[in-house]
Amino acid sequence: MAPESHRSPYLRHRLGGWLPADHEHLIKWAKKIVKKARDNPQPLNPTLQQFHDFIEGDPTVRQLFTLMFEQVPAVPPYNQDPTGKPEIRSYDEMLQVFNTLMTMGPHWIYNTDGQKGLVGFPFNAVLDWPMGTAAGYSAFLRQDVNFQFRNMLTKWSEYLASPDSVSVLSTDPDGWFSEEALKVMGQVASEADPNHPVTFAQAFECDPSKPAYGYLSWDDFFTRKFKPEIRPIAYPNVDIVIGNACESTPYRISHNVKELDQFWIKDQPYSLRDMLGGDDYTDQFVGGTVYQAFLSATSYHRWHAPVSGKVAKVVHIPGTYYAENYWEGFANPNVSIGPDPSAPNNSQGYICEVATRALIFFETDDADIGMVGFVAVGMAEVSSCEVTVKEGQKVTRGDDIGMFHFGGSTHCLIFRPGTDIQFTPSEPFQDTNVPVCSALGVVVKPDQKNNDLQSILQGL
Numbered sequence: 001m002a003p004e005s006h007r008s009p010y011l012r013h014r015l016g017g018w019l020p021a022d023h024e025h026l027i028k029w030a031k032k033i034v035k036k037a038r039d040n041p042q043p044l045n046p047t048l049q050q051f052h053d054f055i056e057g058d059p060t061v062r063q064l065f066t067l068m069f070e071q072v073p074a075v076p077p078y079n080q081d082p083t084g085k086p087e088i089r090s091y092d093e094m095l096q097v098f099n100t101l102m103t104m105g106p107h108w109i110y111n112t113d114g115q116k117g118l119v120g121f122p123f124n125a126v127l128d129w130p131m132g133t134a135a136g137y138s139a140f141l142r143q144d145v146n147f148q149f150r151n152m153l154t155k156w157s158e159y160l161a162s163p164d165s166v167s168v169l170s171t172d173p174d175g176w177f178s179e180e181a182l183k184v185m186g187q188v189a190s191e192a193d194p195n196h197p198v199t200f201a202q203a204f205e206c207d208p209s210k211p212a213y214g215y216l217s218w219d220d221f222f223t224r225k226f227k228p229e230i231r232p233i234a235y236p237n238v239d240i241v242i243g244n245a246c247e248s249t250p251y252r253i254s255h256n257v258k259e260l261d262q263f264w265i266k267d268q269p270y271s272l273r274d275m276l277g278g279d280d281y282t283d284q285f286v287g288g289t290v291y292q293a294f295l296s297a298t299s300y301h302r303w304h305a306p307v308s309g310k311v312a313k314v315v316h317i318p319g320t321y322y323a324e325n326y327w328e329g330f331a332n333p334n335v336s337i338g339p340d341p342s343a344p345n346n347s348q349g350y351i352c353e354v355a356t357r358a359l360i361f362f363e364t365d366d367a368d369i370g371m372v373g374f375v376a377v378g379m380a381e382v383s384s385c386e387v388t389v390k391e392g393q394k395v396t397r398g399d400d401i402g403m404f405h406f407g408g409s410t411h412c413l414i415f416r417p418g419t420d421i422q423f424t425p426s427e428p429f430q431d432t433n434v435p436v437c438s439a440l441g442v443v444v445k446p447d448q449k450n451n452d453l454q455s456i457l458q459g460l
Contacts, residue, residue, distance in 0.1 A: 268349030373414035
């Protein structure tokens with residue numbers, strides 16, 4: 001049943017900047033893409049034709065994909081055309097827009113009034129409101145539906161890894177090397193040391209003298225590396241320091257995490273057995289600590305070892321792409337907030353249990369640290385969490401261990417209950433990135449229980 005409450009636009013900060021903070025930017029972008037798809041309809045890509053046939057061949061799926069558009073309320077801000085209906089009104093139009101998006105890379109959006117916005121999740125933007133409906137919630141949890149999304153996104157990833165995708169790596173106003181985009185990416189890279197700001201070219205490996213700064217594709221740009229001196233490893237020879245695995249903004253620190261919990265409720269508690277896909281190592285972490293942080297659209301998307309030790313196990317878990325927590329959709333009881341307009345941003349705890357993810361377990365030599373779990377969680381468009389280390393491999397804190405491809409992401413570090421950590425970020429968290437390879441925290445030894453973090457760091 002469609003919600004009847006009239007909800008105002010949801011103005012909560014859009015985590016990581018993957019969709020514009022001002023929803024008007026998203027509306028303008030959607031209108032442009034829909035118009036392009038309507039004015040120049042093309043035969044569906046074979047993967048999308050398969051998706052279409054799948055929807056129409058299953059009565060339940062067809063019902064869900066019909067209702068998810070009908071259940072979006074016909075009230076502002078959700079109705080955005082003169083007829084009082086959502087811009088995209090059916091799964092047929094959805095697939096036509098997807099067909100257009102599969103030949104495009106994510107654009108930088110910049111308006112002349114000085115307002116900037118990014119559509120780094122173009123497919124997510126199309127599904128933004130349908131994700132918040134009851135029908136969308138049911139559809140996007142289905143394994144067969146996610147199989148179709150996986151096929152579509154895998155095909156799109158081929159385009160993003162091709163030379164054709166460099167078209168968005170231009171100096172045009174909507175290009176990633178426009179004056180505004182370079183300025184913002186430089187500012188984000190400078191958050192680690194605001195007193196010594198750097199430009200994009202100073203921060204990242206690139207060649208500004210070449211077209212597209214020397215990047216061969218969108219994916220080559222997206223997975224770019226920092227220059228070695230930009231992110232030094234903090235306290236490199238001190239084992240009790242936990243390194244920050246990703247350039248990211250803290251989201252949550254949870255202690256005494258349960259083996260099984262109701263991760264689908266509004267508070268989205270972590271449920272270890274579900275997060276780790278029932279892995280045998282789960283028992284070691286019950287009652288322990290989970291640290292979660294999200295990655296910025298304009299930042300750095302590679303992962304680095306948080307500790308030194310041996311890679312005990314690598315696990316890939318297929319999952320959902322566009323599922324969000326039910327209570328962050330139109331079922332949100334706070335009518336002044338309404339659904340997450342940048343879903344699944346406000347479902348980050350929830351998607352740790354259901355989304356596509358990669359697990360890396362590290363076995364350290366320090367008994368006070370023991371096993372440490374790293375969970376890379378793909379959000380929305382991410383169709384690949386690439387692990388670059390192998391089981392049995394020795395790593396040193398700060399080593400490159402993998403990367404996200406093609407879109408947004410969040411990650412977790414999981415510690416055993418016997419591992420006592422003082423974290424450098426503390427609540428309320430600031431809306432800035434913690435530099436990758438910096439000291440995320442320190443393992444407190446028994447004789448340091450009464451010492452504060454600064455005194456421990458000063459003694460290293």
